[in-house]
Amino acid sequence: METPLFTYTLRLADNALVLGHRLSEWCGHGPMLEEDLALANMALDLIGQARNLYSHAGAIEGQGRSEDDLAYLRDCPDWRNILLVERPRGDFAFTILRQFLYAAFMHPYFERLSASKDETLAAIAAKSVKEMAYHLRHAGEWVIRLGDGTEESAARLKEALEDLWPFTGEMFEVDGVERALIDAGIAVDPAAIRPVWDATIDHVFGEALLARPRDGWMQTGGRRGEHSEHLGHLLADLQFMQRTYPGATW
């Protein structure tokens, strides 16, 4: 039986690990050396955040599950990440735009979560907010450079935006699990993040000469464990060692 706090912490952790894994897929494939390092650095931050959150989730659950158990031994329906982060990495424009959309949300989110009544969540957030500030700045600069760049880069960015936009709505969803935690001062109300996110998006898109799409149909389901097939492929890669050699350590 999952408690709301466990589910909530797991959602934050799964978002961080899945996006961190997607970024790590670029390692050795970046468009230039500096960017290869940047993507790997951001992946490392996210995986570090995930580790802290999984350890906390394991402690909340109290069944003795470690961070590794949670990362390596759960199958798709048990994952609670939003669909945005599991989309395949696409081209560089897709990857950097997704990073921007996510960081523009998570930076103000962690800022508020650092005042959570759950002391461990607050501590993890206070640490992570500094990292997200860097991700936001870096990804934002690239969005502008690509959007206001060549015909090719602008076209690719526009295409990425059309693909990604329907996945942004899920960041702002609140269900029963979270409502009670928000009221208790433990979780953050994403409605409070909306104006900050809007302002960041509008500012950067303005500089990038990128038209903001209308909010139409938004994809949903990841936070309830309903995933696209892409997560299964990602987990096959991420979990291969533990599935093939159960309990292997080194």
Next chain:
Amino acid sequence: MMGEVASFPAKVVDAELATAHAAAAAVCDPEVPVLTIADLGVLRDVTRTENGIEVTITPTYSGCPAMDMIAMQVDLALEKAGIARRKVTLSLSPAWTTDWMSEAGKEKLRAYGIAPPVGKAKGRAALFGVDEVACPHCGSAETERVSEFGSTACKAHWRCLTCREPFDYFKCI
């Protein structure tokens, strides 16, 4: 074991704590070996508990891969110093900041060829904020950022326009 501790004269107990502190403080960062974990502000506390000596360390970045190594080295340093009952604890709060880096540490960084963090960490890094970083090799202020991210999570990649040398900048967070 409480009785054993209580039976020690106070100054002997204090001496063990001082030895433990000195041993832990001398452990170097595996990625930036000129700095000790005390210089970096990664060493937060050395205290006596009913189970012996407890050393508290904090990571610079959430995903810093050096933390496991540092914890192992601290444990080893204490063992070498003869501290039998010891524990290394990781603490996340308060979040590490470059403001904790000692002035001596900053000077050691510069001498090693890494530009130390400039100024004080502010509440929130402004979007598109620009730092001015002096070249650690020639001291010139004519430098430019190559990338926000460098060889480790805590560093950015810069270059000097005067002496033309590339260098790492220890990010201010």
